[in-house]
Amino acid sequence: xxxxxxxxxxxxxxxxxxxxxxxxxxxxxxxxxxxxxxxxxxxxxxxxxxxxxxxxxxxxxxxxxxxxxxxxxxxxxxxxxxxxxxxxxxxxxxxxxxxxxxxxxxxxxxxxxxxxxxxxxxxxxxxxxxxxxxxxxxxxxxxxxxxxxxxxxxxxxxxxxxxxxxxxxxxxxxxxxxxxxxxxxxxxxxxxxxxxxxxxxxxxxxxxxxxxxxxxxxxxxxxxxxxxxxxxxxxxxxxxxxxxxxxxxxxxxxxxxxxxxxxxxxxxxxxxxxxxxxxxxxxxxxxxxxxxxxxxxxxxxxxxxxxxxxxxxxxxxxxxxxxxxxxxxxxxxxxxxxxxxxxxxxxxxxxxxxxxxxxxx
Ligand code: NAD
Numbered sequence: 599x600x601x602x603x604x605x606x607x608x609x610x611x612x613x614x615x616x617x618x619x620x621x622x623x624x625x626x627x628x629x630x631x632x633x634x635x636x637x638x639x640x641x642x643x644x645x646x647x648x649x650x651x652x653x654x655x656x657x658x659x660x661x662x663x664x665x666x667x668x669x670x671x672x673x674x675x676x677x678x679x680x681x682x683x684x685x686x687x688x689x690x691x692x693x694x695x696x697x698x699x700x701x702x703x704x705x706x707x708x709x710x711x712x713x714x715x716x717x718x719x720x721x722x723x724x725x726x727x728x729x730x731x732x733x734x735x736x737x738x739x740x741x742x743x744x745x746x747x748x749x750x751x752x753x754x755x756x757x758x759x760x761x762x763x764x765x766x767x768x769x770x771x772x773x774x775x776x777x778x779x780x781x782x783x784x785x786x787x788x789x790x791x792x793x794x795x796x797x798x799x800x801x802x803x804x805x806x807x808x809x810x811x812x813x814x815x816x817x818x819x820x821x822x823x824x825x826x827x828x829x830x831x832x833x834x835x836x837x838x839x840x841x842x843x844x845x846x847x848x849x850x851x852x853x854x855x856x857x858x859x860x861x862x863x864x865x866x867x868x869x870x871x872x873x874x875x876x877x878x879x880x881x882x883x884x885x886x887x888x889x890x891x892x893x894x895x896x897x898x899x900x901x902x903x904x905x906x907x908x909x910x911x912x913x914x915x916x917x918x919x920x921x922x923x924x925x926x927x928x929x930x931x932x933x934x935x936x937x938x939x940x941x942x943x944x945x946x947x948x949x950x951x952x953x954x955x956x957x958x959x
Contacts, residue, residue: 602635603667603910606874608659608695611645611688612883613893613946614672620895620950621670621902624919627957632915639666643695644674644688644883654691660698663874668909669699671878672898676885696736701868701876702768703775704734704847705908708834708854708864713927714936717859720831728834730854731783733776734847736868738768741844762798764843769805775869776841777813782907786838788819790826790846802843823850830854855880862894862935865901867908877905887934891945894933896923899953922956929956 607622609615622638629636641659648654654674663669674688684690710718710728718725743761751757773789780787789806791799803820810818821829823846829836830853842850855864864880879897887893900923907916931952932941944952 600633600635601910601912602637604637604639604665605905606659606663606666606669607638607640608643608663608669608671609640609646610643610672610674610883611676612673612885612888614644614674614883616889616891616893616946617879617895617898618670618672620946620953621898623950624899624922624953624957625902627954628915628918631957632912632918634912634915643671643691645676645679647691648679648682648686648688652686654686654688655694655698660695663695663699663876666874668874668905669695669876670902670905671695671876673879673881673883675883676888695876696868699868699874699876700737700870702735702737702871703772703869704736704851705775705779705867705869705904706732706734706851706855706864706880707866707904708732708851708858710858711863711924711927713924714858714860714863716938717936718857719859720834720857724832725834725857728837728857729783730834730837730857731779731839732847732851732854733772733779733839733841734851735764735768735772735843736847737844738764739844762796762843762845764798764802766801766805769802770809771871773806773809773841776839777809777816779908780816780839781813782913784838785815786817786819788821788826788837788840790821790823790840790842790850792823792846793820794822799843806841826850827853830857860894860936862897862933863900864897865904867901867904869908873909875905875909877901877909891947892934893946894935895946895949896926896933899923918957922953925956926952 609618641662708730740762743763793799793803861881869875903916903919906912
């Protein structure tokens, strides 16, 4: 039976429209091959939304996103809007859409593709086979806890304050996403905290441990964040799924991503309790190469694969897409950012055509 999904597309700025066009063509083909009817609707966000409506996230965009099964975002931002007041900047649109859709879980994979192993800053022997998923809590913790601010003490000295706080329900909902993610992968979950020092981390550890009883098929371990940072660069192969709070996740997901060495390859997913999730590349709008057909569309294509797997439960379609990306790399096709000697140099559009050809064969 045909499955129908309404997908809101947010091309945004810079290279956004180029990489999203390539991705949509690929999704359309996969749809016809696997009996999936994607209904695409496009909306404004970021700088292009500011130009047309004066707002980085127009109400109409948020409404359309809420009314869809998944949101596929490209990238926002550019020099043109860099000097606007903060509330009118493209980046504000990005934060607003995450908040507006209540997306509390951020999933960032760090997978070493064998074809790109030399792009890593670590030795091939250490990173070969690495396939990590970092599940980061996105709407709580020290970035949002109260009190926060810079206050004056009785002696007139200034004191900066942020508060790291998590409620049981905030921990439970991110832990649930993490256990379910681990189930879809190899069944190994490592929870990262600082329970030896922080009370908030002790509560985190207690709740995650309690939830493990509901997931007997998942093997849970715990690490302190300092040790986790060390282990990530010492022996990254020991990790499968990692779950952690907002601050630790911010840092560890960047470190894990850099094991792979190439920003044009990294997808991400942000999920809430209900649909829609938001799926987007980790990179920005790359204004330096926008409009020149130089962008690597693979992070966007892999974000679409995450949309299929984690947003729509279409694992078969996701795997098909991921395999096509691997095959394009195996056949030697490279955009400028991942180019190396002896490989075939292609632009954004041509990389899309290679993927279409592989999917059709
Ligand atoms: P960036 O990720 O846009 O670019 C960094 C470097 O990586 C550039 O040299 C760029 O050419 C290259 N690059 C990035 N993506 C690429 C791709 N797909 N293919 C080939 N090369 C690629 O980061 P930046 O330069 O710091 O920021 C540019 C703009 O993007 C800023 O306005 C920033 O605020 C915004 N930004 C948006 C997001 C987002 O939309 N999620 C994320 C980060 C930055």
